Amino acid sequence: MKIATEAVTAENRRIELLRRIADEGGAIAPHPDPQTKHGYEYRGLTEGAERDLQFLTEREYLDARFFDRVSLCPKCQSHHLNVREICPGCRRAQLATEVLLHHFRCGYTGRVSEFASNHSGEGGYTCPKCNRQMRHLGTEYDRFGRTSVCRQCGLSCEDLPVEAVCLACGTRTLADNLTSIDLFAYAITALGRATIRNGALFESDDQMLFVGGLRIYRRRVMIEFLRQEMRRLARFKIGFSLLMEECLGSAADDDHQEHCLSRLCECLRDTDLIGQLNDTLYAVILPQTTLKEAEALRQRIWARLGPQPPLTLTAVEVKEPIEIDQILARGNTRSAPD
Amino acid sequence: MTGFFQYFLGVLDPSAIFGFWRALPELMASAYIPWWLLGVLPVARWFLPDMVCWLVYLVEPAVIRPPLRVHARQAEPLVSVVIAGRNEAASIREAIRASLLCGYRNIEVIFVDDCSDDDTIAIARGAARSLLPHTTERIRIFSSPRRNGKASALNIGIRMARGEFIAIIDGDSAIQYGAMHHWLLPFTDPRVGAVAANLRVRNSTASLVTRLQECEYAFQVTMARLAAARLGLLTIIPGAGGLFRAEILRRLGGYDTGLGDDTDLTIKLRKQGWKLGFSVDAIVWTDVPATLRRLCRQRKRWERNMVKIRLSKHRDMLALGRYGVGNAVVMLDLLIMRITFPWVAAVGLLAFALMDGPLSAPALLIDIYWIYLVWLFVKALISRDIAFTPQPHYFLLLLVYPFYKLGLRAAVMSAELAELLRIGAKHPYVPDHVWQETPWW
Numbered sequence: 001m002k003i004a005t006e007a008v009t010a011e012n013r014r015i016e017l018l019r020r021i022a023d024e025g026g027a028i029a030p031h032p033d034p035q036t037k038h039g040y041e042y043r044g045l046t047e048g049a050e051r052d053l054q055f056l057t058e059r060e061y062l063d064a065r066f067f068d069r070v071s072l073c074p075k076c077q078s079h080h081l082n083v084r085e086i087c088p089g090c091r092r093a094q095l096a097t098e099v100l101l102h103h104f105r106c107g108y109t110g111r112v113s114e115f116a117s118n119h120s121g122e123g124g125y126t127c128p129k130c131n132r133q134m135r136h137l138g139t140e141y142d143r144f145g146r147t148s149v150c151r152q153c154g155l156s157c158e159d160l161p162v163e164a165v166c167l168a169c170g171t172r173t174l175a176d177n178l179t180s181i182d183l184f185a186y187a188i189t190a191l192g193r194a195t196i197r198n199g200a201l202f203e204s205d206d207q208m209l210f211v212g213g214l215r216i217y218r219r220r221v222m223i224e225f226l227r228q229e230m231r232r233l234a235r236f237k238i239g240f241s242l243l244m245e246e247c248l249g250s251a252a253d254d255d256h257q258e259h260c261l262s263r264l265c266e267c268l269r270d271t272d273l274i275g276q277l278n279d280t281l282y283a284v285i286l287p288q289t290t291l292k293e294a295e296a297l298r299q300r301i302w303a304r305l306g307p308q309p310p311l312t313l314t315a316v317e318v319k320e321p322i323e324i325d326q327i328l329a330r331g332n333t334r335s336a337p338d
Numbered sequence: 339m340t341g342f343f344q345y346f347l348g349v350l351d352p353s354a355i356f357g358f359w360r361a362l363p364e365l366m367a368s369a370y371i372p373w374w375l376l377g378v379l380p381v382a383r384w385f386l387p388d389m390v391c392w393l394v395y396l397v398e399p400a401v402i403r404p405p406l407r408v409h410a411r412q413a414e415p416l417v418s419v420v421i422a423g424r425n426e427a428a429s430i431r432e433a434i435r436a437s438l439l440c441g442y443r444n445i446e447v448i449f450v451d452d453c454s455d456d457d458t459i460a461i462a463r464g465a466a467r468s469l470l471p472h473t474t475e476r477i478r479i480f481s482s483p484r485r486n487g488k489a490s491a492l493n494i495g496i497r498m499a500r501g502e503f504i505a506i507i508d509g510d511s512a513i514q515y516g517a518m519h520h521w522l523l524p525f526t527d528p529r530v531g532a533v534a535a536n537l538r539v540r541n542s543t544a545s546l547v548t549r550l551q552e553c554e555y556a557f558q559v560t561m562a563r564l565a566a567a568r569l570g571l572l573t574i575i576p577g578a579g580g581l582f583r584a585e586i587l588r589r590l591g592g593y594d595t596g597l598g599d600d601t602d603l604t605i606k607l608r609k610q611g612w613k614l615g616f617s618v619d620a621i622v623w624t625d626v627p628a629t630l631r632r633l634c635r636q637r638k639r640w641e642r643n644m645v646k647i648r649l650s651k652h653r654d655m656l657a658l659g660r661y662g663v664g665n666a667v668v669m670l671d672l673l674i675m676r677i678t679f680p681w682v683a684a685v686g687l688l689a690f691a692l693m694d695g696p697l698s699a700p701a702l703l704i705d706i707y708w709i710y711l712v713w714l715f716v717k718a719l720i721s722r723d724i725a726f727t728p729q730p731h732y733f734l735l736l737l738v739y740p741f742y743k744l745g746l747r748a749a750v751m752s753a754e755l756a757e758l759l760r761i762g763a764k765h766p767y768v769p770d771h772v773w774q775e776t777p778w779w
Contacts, residue, residue: 088475100497102490104775107595109493129591140775144494145483156498158480159463 011201014052018061018192020044029185030067038070039079040183053186060218061192061201063279064184071178073166080167083175085160087150094151095160100144106130109144190279191218215274216261216282222275225285226324234321241294241317242327243284243301248310260311267301283327291317358705376683383675385713387565392720402564402724403618406519414444417518418501418584422491423509424452429625431465436512436623437505438469438477442519447477449509450495453485458509487768488577489599493592496584504587506600507622508578512540514621521581524615531586531612532604533620534572535579536560538727540623547633549732550742551626556721556728557714560618564724567616570664571671573648575604575614579622586612596776597765598643605652608668609661618725630745637746638753639765645757648672677754680747710740 021028030040042049056062072079084093102109108129115125115134124135134141149156162175195201217225229240245264247257261282265274273285286294294315302313318327365373395402419437423430430449437447451459459481466477480494496504503522507513517535524533537559542552559576566572575582577600590606593599607614627633648655648669658666691703714736721727756762764773 088478100494102486102493104486104490104595104772105777106591107487107489107493107593107599108591109490109497139771142484142486145481147480147498155475155500157475157478159478 010052014056014061014201015195015199017045017049017052018056018188018196021062021186021188022193022196027185027187030183034080037077037079038072038181038183040068040070053184056192057184057186059191059201060189060220061195062186063189064186067183067185069180069182071164071175071180073164073169073171074173074177074179075171076166076169077179078166078168081164081178082167083162083164085148086163087153087155088157088161089155090150090153091163092150092152093163095148096151097146098149098156099146101125101134102142102144103127103129103132103134104140104142105132190276215265217273217275219275219277222273222277222283222285223324225273225275226283226327229285229287229318230321230324233318238288239290239317239319241286241289241291241315243286243294243298244314244316245282245284246312247280247282248312256310260305260309263304264301267297267304289317291315358709372686376679376686380675380679381713383671384562385717387569388561388717388720391561391565391568392724395724402568404523406523406619414442415502415522416444416446416500417442417503417505417522417581418495418499419445419447419505419507419513420450420492420495420499421447421507421509422450422452422488422495423454423458424485424488424491425454425456425458426509427454427456427458427461429510430458430462432512433507433509434462434465434477435469436514437507439515440513440518441516445476445518446499446501448495448498449477449479450491450498451479451481452488452491453482485769487595487772489593489595490772492577492599496587496592499584501584503581504584505581506577506579507535508624511537511578511622511624513579514538514623517620517622520617521620524617525581525583527613527615529613530615531607531610532575532580532582533615533617534563534567534575535581535620535622536563536616536618536725537576537579538621538623539626541625541628542729542732544628546735547630548626548628549735550739551633553718553728553732553735553739554743555626556725557717560725560727561717561721563616564618567614570613571668572614572616573604573608573668573672574601575607576600578624579620581620586610595772596768597639598647601643601647602651605647605655608665609652609655611662634746634749637750638756639767641750641753642757642763642765644672645677645754646763680751684747684751707740711736714739 024044028042028045031043032039033041042053045053053062053064057064070079071081071083073081085095086093087095099112100109101112101115103115106127106129108127110128112125114128116128118124118126118133118135124133125141126133127141137143145158147156147158148160163172164175164178165172191202232238233240247260261274264282264284268274268284269286271287273287274282275285276282286297289297294317298313298315302309305311316327365377391402421430421433421437423433426433434447434449438445449462451462459479462479466479470476478498480498482491482494492506503525505513505518505521513535521533521535524530537555539548539552539555542548563572563574580600586607587603590603594602596602604614627636649672655661655665655669658669687703687706715733718728718733718736722730768776
């Protein structure tokens with residue numbers, strides 16, 4: 001059995017991992033488990049699968065979404081930590097919350113216990129400094145937030161340091177100095193599904209550039225192209241336009257999606273670059289193209305796609321250098337097509 | 339018109355003073371009351387103490403500037419520096435940095451933000467993190483959820499302080515490196531309750547107004563307070579630089595709300611019989627108003643506070659002798675020299691000048707100008723010798739200093755009048771909800 005496991009190549013192992021994720025419904029997320037090292041586990045996956053998940057995510061077979069952050073003891077990497085606020089003076093955790101009152105008339109500020117409560121039925125307090133009654137909160141006196149006071153050394157403080165004690169090894173560490181790791185939920189991408197069908201990873205030069213089976217650039221390539229256009233715009237003031245295309249419906253309509261994309265590609269010029277930004281979002285870079293020209297192209301593609309195509313198509317002109325994220329955000333908020 | 343120009347050109351003629359010197363022996367021998375009241379008395383009040391201090395300093399410097407004897411193993415009492423401020427984003431970092439790194443080891447800094455509109459609190463917290471990344475007990479920051487005024491913010495700081503001594507400084511002030519040891523020195527006398535720092539102008543190069551204030555601080559802060567403290571007549575422990583025994587501050591319940599909190603606290607200390615000290619070498623650098631408008635506003639506020647606190651709130655001090663000889667002298671000085679004399683002098687000079695028509699007596703004004711100037715130069719030399727301020731290249735500014743003082747005097751006199759008549763007493767320094775509750779003194 002051991003020999004058989006060792007015989008499995010890294011590629012086969014990764015494809016198997018993709019298949020398992022596909023069997024789980026196309027996505028996996030960590031589940032809490034206090035017995036494990038980091039407090040979470042990916043059910044159904046073997047130990048050490050994290051490295052393969054990372055490998056597949058880097059190559060866009062999987063889409064990683066932040067799930068949670070786990071703090072660990074920097075010494076033993078245990079997640080069994082007792083986290084609490086401590087006194088910055090004596091480093092002990094015997095703290096109490098204290099409310100201060102402030103008398104407007106004389107300015108006296110002190111603990112509630114320092115102000116004698118009025119027991120004559122009228123409520124309120126009596127100020128220890130000027131001996132006047134304080135009946136109305138907000139007009140005669142006020143509460144000064146909440147501060148913490150150390151029962152050991154008497155230090156009052158508002159911003160208490162947070163310290164974690166490792167229950168496994170006893171190490172005391174300030175919260176800022178804890179080791180932390182990010183956990184992700186993974187979803188299989190169109191490329192991942194294509195890999196399962198293909199039975200091999202798309203790792204040749206060509207496959208590194210293009211989404212499997214199509215002349216559509218991968219996300220990281222596309223973002224690099226966008227950056228390059230931004231640089232050109234910043235230096236030579238040459239603007240460009242973008243066509244943002246989002247496929248509607250489920251990702252399972254791969255055939256129809258492919259059909260639409262191939263029609264779209266037929267309408268593009270040699271200099272236009274089309275790429276995938278996520279599972280359903282595609283962008284076309286139209287270099288040195290005004291919004292008017294881009295809009296004409298959009299109309300032409302729209303006519304070519306036939307009645308009620310399952311996608312939205314928006315033209316955007318970029319005349320000033322902006323962040324790539326803003327472009328992506330524009331794509332995500334575009335309006336419905338005409 | 340020609341006469342008008344001649345009048346002003348006459349001011350430039352220093353030979354005018356020779357007439358005065360020639361008449362001086364005769365005046366001194368006379369019983370001419372206006373001369374004694376308007377000539378001799380102010381000189382005795384504002385010049386003689388400086389001269390005496392200087393002579394003492396020349397003979398026995400340790401009397402004026404006690405030498406510091408710090409031993410490596412000497413126990414240093416915990417000093418809590420309390421800073422209260424609102425919208426001090428530009429200067430709070432430096433105030434915290436200078437306090438923590440002033441060369442005194444056993445120190446903690448407490449900053450209370452009085453509900454700032456800007457990012458003061460974030461800057462203060464950032465400064466704390468960058469200066470002391472490993473421990474936070476030496477700096478604690480509190481933010482008031484509602485704006486309650488400086489006095490209330492200071493009271494919060496005092497409430498949180500753990501030190502045996504509490505230093506109060508402004509958000510736009512900075513303690514000079516090494517100053518804390520000097521600041522603590524007068525407390526070796528157990529009768530001393532508080533010690534005023536020597537305030538120096540940090541932004542003196544910002545404008546002509548700030549340069550003139552450096553000269554003014556040298557005369558009226560450094561030298562005047564030095565002499566007053568030696569005579570037991572110090573009347574202010576400034577809010578920008580005061581060191582107190584913590585138990586006294588707590589026993590008094592901290593500062594009172596309303597304007598003039600530092601004057602009020604000082605008077606309370608005096609009434610309780612505490613000695614007040616001043617240390618030339620406890621230097622605290624502070625920013626002063628850089629424009630004439632803001633300076634006038636500040637001085638008017640100070641003057642109104644002085645009148646309100648000392649003549650209304652603590653009017654029982656007027657019962658001379660009730661609080662001791664020192665306090666009686668302080669009150670007489672206030673009434674005669676600070677309030678009555680400027681008014682009498684102003685009215686007298688105006689009447690004299692107008693006696694034979696407008697501006698008919700230029701010689702008198704020119705004489706006063708030159709006499710004042712000579713007096714200023716001597717004061718500046720004394721101050722420079724003892725306290726190293728003002729800077730020598732500011733001496734030329736003394737030529738315009740009389741006009742600066744004249745303008746300020748006019749502004750504060752109007753403020754005195756307004757306070758006595760209780761016109762426009764409300765000041766935006768105190769929030770409305772606190773002002774409504776503050777007693778009307």
